[in-house]
Amino acid sequence: MLEDLTPMYDTVNTCKAIERVREHPDSNEKDVELIQQYLDDPKWGNYALATALAKKGIRVHKDSIIRHREKRCPCWRR
Ligand SMILES: [Zn+2]
Numbered sequence: 257m258l259e260d261l262t263p264m265y266d267t268v269n270t271c272k273a274i275e276r277v278r279e280h281p282d283s284n285e286k287d288v289e290l291i292q293q294y295l296d297d298p299k300w301g302n303y304a305l306a307t308a309l310a311k312k313g314i315r316v317h318k319d320s321i322i323r324h325r326e327k328r329c330p331c332w333r334r
Contacts, residue, residue, distance in 0.1 A: 270330060271323075271324055271329040271330055271331045272317070273291065273316050273320045273321050273329070274288060274291055274324070274331065276314050276315060276320075277291045277309070277314055277316075280312075280314050283314075295321065295324050295325060302321045302325070303318050306321055
């Protein structure tokens with residue numbers, strides 16, 4: 257009965273911080289590059305970045321940003 261169990265590792269296969277930018281109808285590859293730069297930039301606090309994105313209509317939870325910065329998202333597994 258347990259045949260269909262899959263580990264979290266496989267089900268969480270997107271980085272929410274970057275994926276949310278990519279999903280936005282008005283975003284382009286430049287925006288995806290920019291979000292990666294902002295995520296790498298220590299001047300951007302987790303909450304400040306989440307808030308700034310929310311103002312652009314992109315809902316990224318600060319936990320997703322922290323996850324990326326702590327290298328706990330799929331970006332670092334490639
Ligand atoms: Zn990531």
